[in-house]
Amino acid sequence: MQLNGARILLTGATGGLGEVLARQLSAAGAALLLTGRNPDKLAAIPLTAGAECVRLQADLSTADGIAAAASAARRFNANMLINNAGIGGFGLLESQDWNEVEQIMATNLVVPIRLTHALLPWLKSQPEAAVVNIGSTFGSIPFAGFAAYSSAKAGLRGFSQALRRELADSSVRVIHIAPRAIDTPLNSAAVNRLNAALKNTSDSPAHVAAGIVRTLQNNASESHLGFPERLFAWINGVSPSLIDRGLSGKLATIKHHAVKQ
Ligand SMILES: NC(=O)c1ccc[n+]([C@@H]2O[C@H](COP(=O)([O-])OP(=O)(O)OC[C@H]3O[C@@H](n4cnc5c(N)ncnc54)[C@H](OP(=O)(O)O)[C@@H]3O)[C@@H](O)[C@H]2O)c1
Known part of the structure; x- marks a missing residue:
């Protein structure tokens, strides 16, 4: 889809990925409606003059x-x-408070x-429109220590695919993009220590935002950003027991960091 001239509602614009993505979308010629909860961070998002x-x-x-955003x-x-x-x-x-689980799902x-x-x-009344859902690798490789988060992101992947099929005869495209770990405040110190211990690569927000922009410009409907995570996502789809076995070797490390956080 053409980003030059697109008019985009971007949620989470005050976050680590959102702020950088806003700047890249704006540089590609999109007009932006940015939302976030934190008013100071929202006001401080720097965009080029005239955007x-x-x-x-x-x-x-x-x-x-x-209702306000819509x-x-x-x-x-x-x-x-x-x-x-x-x-x-x-x-x-079992250690998570139920309110926390509900908030993650919500x-x-x-x-x-x-x-x-x-x-x-x-959106259906527009000549050309899109819904873009930012998922996660964990939506395709559900991970120990992230049961609620993985469930929510797997649900978002399912929602994206079902809605895409439902809207196939409309002007609305549905796009699902799944990044691997990103260096943003979403990850606690414990998650960063876990990623370091497991040698999980963490991408910069600028790198991920560029991948999102590229996916939109290339008219792709699905994108897994990062290799070998893309391959593991495919393997998990065809043979989850292989991933079960691979992850069981990491369980002690995951538990260690989950308990110590
Ligand atoms: N970081 C990673 O490792 C990673 C990996 C894969 C996928 N992702 C996905 O990438 C997306 C962006 O995450 P990020 O890493 O940029 O996280 P982040 O830095 O923590 O930013 C999260 C954003 O979501 C907003 N937000 C949270 N709860 C909200 C609510 N109830 N109402 C409105 N806005 C709310 C925050 O707003 P305020 O700050 O204003 O409260 C902030 O703008 C998320 O969907 C995340 O799941 C992240």
Whole structure:
């Protein structure tokens, strides 16, 4: 899809990936409606002079926040929604507070579905439109220590594929992009220590944002950013027991970092 002239509602614009993605989308010629919860961070997102941009503070875990974002998107004439807001969730399931589990599921899965639901009639009325869901490698390689987060991201992948098939005869494209670990505040110190111990590569936000922009410009519907994670995602799809075996060797390390966090 053409980014030059696109009008994009980007959620999570105040985050580590969102801020850099906003700058790259703007540089590619898109007009932006940026949302986040933190008003200071929202106001401080630097864009080049003259870039078209509206900023909206909204907590998307509330009905009011969804309604505010959807009506701002209609006023803005948005033709692309990028569901990027998310929260992390490292910990063994039995040690996680139920509220935390619910929040992980709500922010990473329910919010993107709800915002898409609120905006879909509008997007369908546009000559060309897109819903872009930022998932995670863990949505295809569900990981020990991230049961709720992996479930939410696997759900987001399923939602993206089902909706894409449902909208195949419409003007709305549905795109799912799954990055591997990124150097952003989403990852706690314990997650960073775990990634270092497991030798998991963590990409810069600029690298991931460039991959997202490339995916959109190439009209791809699915993108796994990072190798060998892309290969492991495929293996998990055809033979999950191979990944079970591979991950069982890492379980002691994962538990060590989950307990110590
Ligand atoms: N970091 C990684 O390792 C990694 C890897 C793969 C995929 N991802 C995905 O990439 C996306 C961006 O994550 P990130 O790494 O940039 O995380 P981040 O730096 O922690 O930023 C998260 C963003 O989501 C917003 N947000 C969280 N809860 C919200 C709510 N209830 N309502 C509205 N906005 C809310 C935050 O807003 P405020 O800051 O204003 O509160 C912030 O803008 C997420 O979907 C994440 O799952 C991240």
